[in-house]
Amino acid sequence: xxxxxxxxxxxxxxxxxxxxxAFFAGTVDAIAGGGGLITLPALLTAGLPTQIxxxxxxGSSAWGSGSATVAFWRAGRIDRKQALFxxxxxxxxxxxxxxxxxxxxxxxxxxxxxxxLIFAAVVLVVKKPxxxxxxxxxxxxxxxxxxxxxxxxxxxxxPWVAAxxxxxxxxxxxxxxxxxxxxxxxxxxxxxxRSMVNASADAKxxxxxxxxxxxxVFAIRGTVVxxxxxxxxxGQLLGxxxxxxxxxxxxxxxxxVMVLLASGALIAKLIYDLVATYY
Numbered sequence: 001x002x003x004x005x006x007x008x009x010x011x012x013x014x015x016x017x018x019x020x021x022a023f024f025a026g027t028v029d030a031i032a033g034g035g036g037l038i039t040l041p042a043l044l045t046a047g048l049p050t051q052i053x054x055x056x057x058x059g060s061s062a063w064g065s066g067s068a069t070v071a072f073w074r075a076g077r078i079d080r081k082q083a084l085f086x087x088x089x090x091x092x093x094x095x096x097x098x099x100x101x102x103x104x105x106x107x108x109x110x111x112x113x114x115x116x117l118i119f120a121a122v123v124l125v126v127k128k129p130x131x132x133x134x135x136x137x138x139x140x141x142x143x144x145x146x147x148x149x150x151x152x153x154x155x156x157x158x159p160w161v162a163a164x165x166x167x168x169x170x171x172x173x174x175x176x177x178x179x180x181x182x183x184x185x186x187x188x189x190x191x192x193x194r195s196m197v198n199a200s201a202d203a204k205x206x207x208x209x210x211x212x213x214x215x216x217v218f219a220i221r222g223t224v225v226x227x228x229x230x231x232x233x234x235g236q237l238l239g240x241x242x243x244x245x246x247x248x249x250x251x252x253x254x255x256x257v258m259v260l261l262a263s264g265a266l267i268a269k270l271i272y273d274l275v276a277t278y279y
Contacts, residue, residue: 014046015231022232026064026239030071031200031247031255033181033207034262035064035239037269039232052225055218059229062211064236069208071244072201079198082162083205089163090170090209097174098217110274114267117179120186121263124256157193165191166206173210174217178270181207182263185255196252196259
């Protein structure tokens with residue numbers, strides 16, 4: 001097992017560059033997930049061994065998902081009742097996933113994840129978007145319509161499905177990770193009837209939980225370089241705030257576009273890695 005003590009000290013300009021990359025990643029991740037596509041390659045390029053890079057990445061990404069969660073919470077976009085069980089289930093799932101000793105190679109998972117990402121992108125394209133309102137907000141009819149309240153199309157549905165998504169995708173994030181944010185958003189939209197913006201907000205709750213759990217496991221193993229993770233964490237924290245504001249301002253359209261772009265980038269990256277493995 002590689003240790004963070006074995007990592008050569010990185011220069012200040014390199015750490016600053018990594019912090020800027022983390023800011024951009026936090027912005028993207030707050031909207032659609034996929035921030036790891038930016039930060040993990042950046043850490044590897046900086047010369048960190050793979051296990052150290054993965055652990056350090058979790059050490060920074062927890063700050064981004066945390067700040068996005070707080071910002072969405074303050075904006076009233078998170079289903080707070082769902083968060084009460086989604087957060088601990090995501091944390092538990094990620095803890096089990098990060099500690100799992102499975103007879104499954106991560107390379108063997110790549111074709112499955114590619115297929116799932118393609119399916120998720122298709123669902124996102126063909127799924128009719130739910131009207132965007134805050135959780136529990138009930139619009140009133142006009143006076144001409146009698147002034148009576150109508151049902152909220154975005155009222156939380158199927159809490160047991162949300163619970164299952166939180167646990168299973170949390171475990172997946174702890175064990176492997178690519179596409180976690182995308183799977184959560186598409187799952188909450190297609191299976192729980194959420195709007196794009198509210199699904200992105202609820203996804204951050206689970207993602208924050210899974211990041212914290214994974215970080216705890218990696219920190220115990222000594223695979224987090226804190227001198228790098230903390231400056232990157234500051235960048236991701238700021239990026240998470242900016243990304244949340246963009247998501248709230250741009251609404252469903254920007255979230256949908258960003259999720260599709262993140263999915264496409266993930267698919268391309270996984271296919272490249274898969275081909276490189278065999279050739």
